[in-house]
Amino acid sequence: MPKVLVSDSLSPRAVEIFKARGVEVDVKTGLKPDELAAIIGEYDGLAIRSATKVTKEILDVATNLKVVGRAGIGVDNVDVPYASQKGVVVMNTPFGNAITTAEHAIAMMFALARQIPQANASTHASKWEKSRFMGVELTGKTLGIIGCGNIGSIVATRAIGLRMKVLAFDPFLTPDRAVDLGVEKVELDDLIARADIISLHTPLTDKTRGILDAEAIGRMKKGVRIINCARGGLIDEAALKAALESGHVAGAALDVFEKEPAKDNPLFGLDTVVCTPHLGASTSEAQENVALQVAEQISDFLLTGAVTNALNMPSVTAEEAPRLRPYMKLCDQLGGFAGQITETGIRTVRIEYQGGVAGLNTKPLTATLLRGLLSPLLEAVNMVSAPIVARDRGIEVLETKTETCRDYHSLIKLEVTTERQTRGVEGTLFGDALPRIVDINGIGVEAELGADMLYLINDDKPGFIGSLGTTIGEAGINIASFHLGRAKEGGQAICLLQVDGPVPEEALAAVSALPHVVQAKALKF
Ligand SMILES: NC(=O)c1ccc[n+]([C@@H]2O[C@H](COP(=O)([O-])OP(=O)(O)OC[C@H]3O[C@@H](n4cnc5c(N)ncnc54)[C@H](O)[C@@H]3O)[C@@H](O)[C@H]2O)c1
Numbered sequence: 384m385p386k387v388l389v390s391d392s393l394s395p396r397a398v399e400i401f402k403a404r405g406v407e408v409d410v411k412t413g414l415k416p417d418e419l420a421a422i423i424g425e426y427d428g429l430a431i432r433s434a435t436k437v438t439k440e441i442l443d444v445a446t447n448l449k450v451v452g453r454a455g456i457g458v459d460n461v462d463v464p465y466a467s468q469k470g471v472v473v474m475n476t477p478f479g480n481a482i483t484t485a486e487h488a489i490a491m492m493f494a495l496a497r498q499i500p501q502a503n504a505s506t507h508a509s510k511w512e513k514s515r516f517m518g519v520e521l522t523g524k525t526l527g528i529i530g531c532g533n534i535g536s537i538v539a540t541r542a543i544g545l546r547m548k549v550l551a552f553d554p555f556l557t558p559d560r561a562v563d564l565g566v567e568k569v570e571l572d573d574l575i576a577r578a579d580i581i582s583l584h585t586p587l588t589d590k591t592r593g594i595l596d597a598e599a600i601g602r603m604k605k606g607v608r609i610i611n612c613a614r615g616g617l618i619d620e621a622a623l624k625a626a627l628e629s630g631h632v633a634g635a636a637l638d639v640f641e642k643e644p645a646k647d648n649p650l651f652g653l654d655t656v657v658c659t660p661h662l663g664a665s666t667s668e669a670q671e672n673v674a675l676q677v678a679e680q681i682s683d684f685l686l687t688g689a690v691t692n693a694l695n696m697p698s699v700t701a702e703e704a705p706r707l708r709p710y711m712k713l714c715d716q717l718g719g720f721a722g723q724i725t726e727t728g729i730r731t732v733r734i735e736y737q738g739g740v741a742g743l744n745t746k747p748l749t750a751t752l753l754r755g756l757l758s759p760l761l762e763a764v765n766m767v768s769a770p771i772v773a774r775d776r777g778i779e780v781l782e783t784k785t786e787t788c789r790d791y792h793s794l795i796k797l798e799v800t801t802e803r804q805t806r807g808v809e810g811t812l813f814g815d816a817l818p819r820i821v822d823i824n825g826i827g828v829e830a831e832l833g834a835d836m837l838y839l840i841n842d843d844k845p846g847f848i849g850s851l852g853t854t855i856g857e858a859g860i861n862i863a864s865f866h867l868g869r870a871k872e873g874g875q876a877i878c879l880l881q882v883d884g885p886v887p888e889e890a891l892a893a894v895s896a897l898p899h900v901v902q903a904k905a906l907k908f
């Protein structure tokens with residue numbers, strides 16, 4: 384039974400779902416990094432919010448970890464590249480708290496416009512300062528949204544409902560989508576110069592860090608109001624403080640901070656600043672949504688191999704997973720075969736899916752092929768990291784699909800071009816379940832791969848098979864199955880032998896020394 388740790392405070396629905404699905408679950412919140420490191424090795428899955436930091440150090444000791452599920456959106460608390468390297472799938476729940484967070488941004492906008500928190504504190508203090516709290520009306524004002532994805536676009540539609548004019552800066556917002564939303568798509572400089580209120584809704588990335596710095600703030604309208612319900616590092620807090628103190632910025636409403644938990648911050652104490660402690664996603668509805676989703680996603684992955692909302696792996700639905708499984712085994716074998724006989728740097732990988740398999744979700748198949756191909760050549764490559772490793776190493780990966788297939792229901796062709804040569808291997812499934820290699824370098828075979836194989840390229844000469852059998856027998860190796868193929872009579876031939884146990888170095892050397900042997904390789908699957 385897979386075992387999951389819930390290390391941040393999640394709705395109890397998550398635990399109910401894990402249990403109902405047959406996943407063992409422990410809830411241990413508030414762990415210090417060393418406490419988490421001490422126990423993480425026991426778990427297959429980890430369910431978190433933003434408090435748990437899934438660092439390189441944690442991932443290094445998470446020897447059984449297969450999946451991290453973020454009950455929420457931002458994954459800046461997870462070292463995703465390192466998780467990918469380790470083969471750990473990282474998932475989030477991209478929509479579960481979007482409405483709630485957008486509502487928080489709108490609430491912050493009203494709080495700023497009418498100074499509600501300040502007026503509330505003053506009234507509780509029996510001051511009745513009616514003339515102190517003069518607000519601004521939102522109707523007719525221009526709201527500038529930076530990052531118009533899930534949350535930004537909900538904020539936009541709510542603001543349009545409030546009769547505001549909405550500008551959006553988002554390089555990935557299409558003009559059609561902007562028209563559908565009713566926003567004006569603008570460049571950042573334009574938004575900064577025109578907006579009365581600016582609301583941030585981008586992730587924190589190298590490009591967005593400090594997107595509102597001193598220079599950007601300096602170019603804003605005097606009296607601008609700024610809302611940040613996205614991530615702390617988007618605004619330069621020192622620059623914002625200076626602009627609030629000078630009166631250039633009339634107010635700021637912040638749910639997120641450069642350093643969290645924010646117990647001490649340069650902006651605390653300014654009466655033009657409204658703060659909440661990262662409450663954007665904190666409604667019972669949103670928390671129920673994300674807890675439920677993350678528990679379903681983690682359980683599905685651990686129990687069926689289905690992948691939903693992963694940031695570092697192609698999606699696989701629960702229906703697809705069982706259909707893809709035998710093809711993944713085949714891809715692993717095709718990739719592993721090609722990888723083990725490749726000796727020089729790979730330049731191009733061509734993958735062709737023919738017949739029935741072309742109609743399936745081939746992304747996970749390609750990831751599996753690449754994992755199989757690169758694993759013998761590079762250390763610690765997994766299905767999650769293989770496509771990234773291939774890209775980083777400049778390996779061109781070309782994928783084609785054709786619905787027709789001449790001899791089989793489905794065929795997967797893998798062609799690997801190295802600095803020296805191009806090699807090909809093809810495979811199919813027998814009875815929709817059993818992987819078979821059916822072609823190696825243009826030579827037809829029909830081979831089932833076992834754990835230990837001996838692969839030979841030889842000249843097709845009489846007596847060769849006999850001397851090969853004798854040599855292997857003398858080395859004490861038992862042959863489980865023997866597959867032959869040749870290009871033409873007397874031409875180049877291949878032998879693929881399944882043997883009972885690893886082929887020792889000396890035995891391989893003896894086989895390599897036989898007359899007519901061009902190449903001999905011991906392979907492991
Ligand atoms: N305060 C909270 O509790 C809370 C809750 C949920 C989400 N968030 C944060 O809100 C942010 C947005 O969430 P979302 O669900 O809308 O994500 P999303 O991915 O749907 O949208 C983000 C948008 O930002 C855009 N973007 C990326 N780089 C950009 C750049 N350089 N300039 C302008 N736009 C850029 C993207 O194109 C995308 O459309 C995330 O950082 C998330 O962590 C905070």
Ligand SMILES: O=C(O)[C@H](O)COP(=O)(O)O
Pocket residue numbers: 432433434454455456457458480661662663664665
């Ligand atoms: O990215 C998110 O989903 C939000 O920042 C919510 O974070 P939380 O789950 O820690 O409240």
